[in-house]
Amino acid sequence: MNELNNNRFDHCHECIISIEDVSFYYENKTPVIQNLNFKIFERDFVGLIGSNGAGKSTLLKMLVGLIKPVSGNIRLFDQPISEFRDWDRIGYVPQKNAMNPFFPATVKEIVLSGLYGKKKMFKRLTKRELEKCDDSLQALGIEKLAHRRIGNLSGGQQQRAFLARALINNPDLLILDEPMVGIDAETQESFFHMIQHMHKQHNITFLMVSHDVDMMYSYLGHEAIHTSGKLKFYVKHSHDLEDCVETDLTHSLKGFIKGEALKI
Numbered sequence: 001m002n003e004l005n006n007n008r009f010d011h012c013h014e015c016i017i018s019i020e021d022v023s024f025y026y027e028n029k030t031p032v033i034q035n036l037n038f039k040i041f042e043r044d045f046v047g048l049i050g051s052n053g054a055g056k057s058t059l060l061k062m063l064v065g066l067i068k069p070v071s072g073n074i075r076l077f078d079q080p081i082s083e084f085r086d087w088d089r090i091g092y093v094p095q096k097n098a099m100n101p102f103f104p105a106t107v108k109e110i111v112l113s114g115l116y117g118k119k120k121m122f123k124r125l126t127k128r129e130l131e132k133c134d135d136s137l138q139a140l141g142i143e144k145l146a147h148r149r150i151g152n153l154s155g156g157q158q159q160r161a162f163l164a165r166a167l168i169n170n171p172d173l174l175i176l177d178e179p180m181v182g183i184d185a186e187t188q189e190s191f192f193h194m195i196q197h198m199h200k201q202h203n204i205t206f207l208m209v210s211h212d213v214d215m216m217y218s219y220l221g222h223e224a225i226h227t228s229g230k231l232k233f234y235v236k237h238s239h240d241l242e243d244c245v246e247t248d249l250t251h252s253l254k255g256f257i258k259g260e261a262l263k264i
């Protein structure tokens with residue numbers, strides 16, 4: 001099954017993430033991830049499902065460089081993760097409880113913080129950077145909340161703010177760790193609708209952890225393309241597999257998400 005996954009699009013799509021024989025344990029040495037092999041290709045929507053403690057967040061943290069595998073290799077956009085510098089290409093929304101909601105910052109400040117590479121931290125913001133922030137707020141329909149304190153917003157509004165933060169650099173890949181926790185069912189549905197739209201219409205590749213299996217199955221199907229330990233990977237590609245056989249496909253839809261389509 002994994003071989004099938006790993007060879008899916010080698011001929012026509014960039015491999016965005018390559019996980020090669022990766023194992024990980026924390027200080028207590030209990031194995032969390034063992035010999036994981038998996039590839040994510042451009043235009044995939046990968047749903048990662050697994051029981052509590054299965055290692056989902058640990059895997060995502062490795063993929064964004066917060067922790068290192070004990071063994072094995074990770075490649076991002078065809079570069080070893082240790083040499084990868086293009087972090088603007090990746091938007092990451094960590095688990096909700098990873099950020100203190102009482103942090104005294106406005107929505108705009110939170111979104112702008114997505115721009116700061118280590119070096120930009122103390123630089124003056126340019127007009128272009130402020131425009132990017134406005135675009136991102138508008139794409140998520142939260143421009144009116146720009147000057148509100150993040151801690152005073154509802155769970156759904158906070159999640160939109162964090163997604164806007166992850167989108168500010170117009171990333172090619174979005175990594176979302178249970179983005180819908182704490183959001184009411186109706187807002188969850190429109191949120192999921194919105195990210196499906198980003199996947200189908202805006203060419204963004206997704207890796208998303210969720211415990212909402214029904215919602216994940218509804219978009220990704222019931223059959224896991226790969227299983228490793230307690231981790232299960234479900235994949236939907238944003239256009240038909242047959243189309244991918246065409247080598248002259250123009251994968252052109254690269255525009256930034258603009259307001260109207262995403263007003264939810």
Ligand SMILES: Nc1ncnc2c1ncn2[C@@H]1O[C@H](COP(=O)(O)OP(=O)(O)OP(=O)(O)O)[C@@H](O)[C@H]1O
Binds near residue numbers: 052055058
């Ligand atoms: N910083 C840490 N130090 C030691 N052990 C940890 C640490 N973080 C996580 N673990 C352990 O590693 C295992 C995997 O945790 P992880 O958070 O990756 O699971 P998960 O699949 O994301 O779970 P959940 O669905 O509950 O969020 C668990 O047994 C957890 O207790």
